[in-house]
Amino acid sequence: MREISLPLPGRDRSYRLLIEPGLRLRLPQLLVSLNVPRRVFLITDTRVGSLYGDQMVAVLKEADYSPTLLTVPRGERAKTWPVAQRLARELLALGADRSSLCIALGGGVVGDLTGFLASIFMRGVPFIQVPTTLLAMVDASIGGKTAINLPEGKNLLGTFHQPRLVAIDPQFLRSLPASQRRNGLAEVIKHGFIQDPDLLSRLEPGTRIFRDEAELTEIIHRAAAIKAKVVAADEREGGLRRILNFGHTLGHALEQASHFRLPHGEAVAWGMLAALRLSVKITDLPPAAAARGRQLIRQTGLARRPLDLDPQIIMEALPLDKKRQEGRLVFILLRRFGEPVIQEDIPLGLINDALQEEVLGANG
Numbered sequence: 001m002r003e004i005s006l007p008l009p010g011r012d013r014s015y016r017l018l019i020e021p022g023l024r025l026r027l028p029q030l031l032v033s034l035n036v037p038r039r040v041f042l043i044t045d046t047r048v049g050s051l052y053g054d055q056m057v058a059v060l061k062e063a064d065y066s067p068t069l070l071t072v073p074r075g076e077r078a079k080t081w082p083v084a085q086r087l088a089r090e091l092l093a094l095g096a097d098r099s100s101l102c103i104a105l106g107g108g109v110v111g112d113l114t115g116f117l118a119s120i121f122m123r124g125v126p127f128i129q130v131p132t133t134l135l136a137m138v139d140a141s142i143g144g145k146t147a148i149n150l151p152e153g154k155n156l157l158g159t160f161h162q163p164r165l166v167a168i169d170p171q172f173l174r175s176l177p178a179s180q181r182r183n184g185l186a187e188v189i190k191h192g193f194i195q196d197p198d199l200l201s202r203l204e205p206g207t208r209i210f211r212d213e214a215e216l217t218e219i220i221h222r223a224a225a226i227k228a229k230v231v232a233a234d235e236r237e238g239g240l241r242r243i244l245n246f247g248h249t250l251g252h253a254l255e256q257a258s259h260f261r262l263p264h265g266e267a268v269a270w271g272m273l274a275a276l277r278l279s280v281k282i283t284d285l286p287p288a289a290a291a292r293g294r295q296l297i298r299q300t301g302l303a304r305r306p307l308d309l310d311p312q313i314i315m316e317a318l319p320l321d322k323k324r325q326e327g328r329l330v331f332i333l334l335r336r337f338g339e340p341v342i343q344e345d346i347p348l349g350l351i352n353d354a355l356q357e358e359v360l361g362a363n364g
């Protein structure tokens with residue numbers, strides 16, 4: 001079993017992130033060590049619930065736990081106040097109290113929603129993360145950020161609430177659709193670019209990594225360790241956490257310009273391609289490294305065909321980026337793989353060039 005220890009901010013305690021194929025079947029043993037009440041609440045979405053809900057309920061019941069499965073719709077529409085309120089009222093009706101444990105069984109949506117609810121229900125109850133998408137395993141389940149959306153935008157209501165445990169079972173990824181695998185791979189590649197060149201080499205087989213469970217476990221471990229390291233050093237996004245925005249500044253603008261039709265992983269992949277190009281120009285990343293990075297991204301099936309989006313709308317979306325600092329655009333670039341640079345004040349002309357040439361295919 002792989003294990004990463006994560007500090008609880010402001011306290012001398014820590015919590016564990018565990019990774020092992022088949023770990024979902026050993027969840028009860030993990031709960032025993034957390035010393036939580038037998039009554040537990042599994043929160044999941046309709047798809048994950050239909051795939052794994054019965055199995056998880058059975059596994060917990062066999063070990064004398066008393067689980068209830070609560071299901072929310074799939075996708076972003078579950079990360080809303082009405083859904084959070086409905087869940088809270090269901091918990092009350094089911095007799096949940098201050099010590100009740102919520103288990104987030106799902107992707108980043110379920111993790112963010114459950115974490116948010118757990119942070120405010122009766123002023124805070126414990127919760128654990130059982131992530132079922134690659135993105136949630138290497139990113140969303142780590143760091144304690146929780147959120148729901150408002151009609152005005154994504155993640156506008158949120159809290160920091162650390163889980164008591166993150167239990168990662170790579171076998172969940174067997175049923176994950178290819179598009180969702182790619183979404184997660186974009187973040188794994190990002191982690192490689194900013195901190196771990198060896199992880200990049202491991203990703204070179206592209207989507208074939210999903211056929212080798214031991215290798216997949218290693219990749220998840222390495223990628224999760226990077227996110228864990230960065231957030232442990234910097235829980236509230238002051239300095240180091242900003243490097244996690246590699247590929248995201250432009251990525252967010254692309255998502256907005258596409259009215260969120262472009263999947264997040266695709267947008268980040270394009271953002272990373274542009275950042276590689278800018279890195280060659282501004283921070284002296286060797287062109288051969290940028291070419292290798294580009295190939296790696298394409299090998300995973302990401303960013304294959306140039307986007308058909310209006311460059312002006314994308315550029316206009318940039319200054320609205322919430323990662324902007326005091327009116328200046330901050331881009332994360334690379335000096336080399338594993339060596340990120342927080343670059344401020346990049347001329348908009350250079351960004352526009354990178355956008356045209358790399359993303360919109362102006363150079364054919």
Ligand SMILES: NC(=O)c1ccc[n+]([C@@H]2O[C@H](COP(=O)([O-])OP(=O)(O)OC[C@H]3O[C@@H](n4cnc5c(N)ncnc54)[C@H](O)[C@@H]3O)[C@@H](O)[C@H]2O)c1
Pocket residue numbers: 045046047048051074075076079106107108109110112132133134135136139140141142143144145146147155172173174175176177180183
């Ligand atoms: N809290 C954080 O730090 C953080 C970081 C990154 C992203 N996020 C949030 O994460 C969310 C995106 O997460 P996501 O990409 O996991 O999306 P998601 O939770 O919507 O899951 C994607 C789809 O995959 C399905 N699915 C999940 N696991 C499955 C499995 N094992 N087999 C088959 N289908 C499965 C889901 O039903 C859903 O339809 C966004 O809301 C984003 O804001 C949060």
